[in-house]
Amino acid sequence: MGKIPIFWEINIQSDFFKDLSSNERAHCRHRMESSKLALLLVILYCVERGLCGSCVVDSFSVKEDFDPKRYAGKWYALQKKDPEGLFLQDNISAEYTIDDDGSMTASSKGRVTLFGFWVVCADMAAQYSVPDPGTPGKMFMNYQGLASYLSSGGDNYWVIDTDYDNYAITYACRTQKDDGSCEDGYALVFSRNPRGLPPAIQRIVRQKQDDICMAGQFQPVLQSGAC
Known part of the structure; x- marks a missing residue:
């Protein structure tokens, strides 16, 4: 099966949010933002670890x-x-x-x-x-x-x-x-x-x-x- 076109993905997400109450939509958005923040923190941690490792004098x-x-x-x-x-x-x-x-x-x-x-x-x-x-x-x-x-x-x-x-x-x-x-x-x-x-x-x-x-x-x- 081929990859779903991006506009289908957008429509699917839009329909999904339409079926939710306002509280449920807010909760989903909060969880999505939390996931993005967690991912960003992981990336920053990895970058920091990499930079520290490269600064070892030896x-x-x-x-x-x-x-x-x-x-x-x-x-x-x-x-x-x-x-x-x-x-x-x-x-x-x-x-x-x-x-x-x-x-x-x-x-x-x-x-x-x-x-x-x-x-x-x-x-x-x-x-x-x-x-x-x-x-x-x-x-x-x-x-x-x-x-x-x-x-x-x-x-x-x-x-x-x-x-x-x-x-x-x-x-x-x-x-x-x-x-x-x-x-x-x-x-x-x-x-x-x-x-x-x-x-x-x-x-x-x-x-x-x-x-x-x-x-x-x-x-x-x-x-x-x-x-």
């Missing part, structure tokens, strides 16, 4: 077969998502070098405001290690401020994506929530060119920002040559 993918030799050289930060506390504010750049033993080191610069009023160009140094050789894009970074008033420490350094010649997106989560999503983290969008990225690459970057659950959280980084 589920984020990084650049496959990351090649530090191709990554080496000068990069300029164009966008950033800050962590909690003190962080470089603008004119951020980093130069990566591959040492004789194959390990990667970096020297970086950027302006920072200290004590709420003192704006200085901070010089930093960093050394990178690869905890799992099977995932070279997931590194750990030890960093040191090259002045007594600058902090030192360690963070994850994940290269989420790069084409080596134009752009790179790096990510670090410092603390995680109980559900595995990030409580406090930061990310940077780098470019080989301090003047910006072409539109096609900007679209790729926006997608990657969404992939790490940071869409809409980035702010532009001024590159004025101050450092």
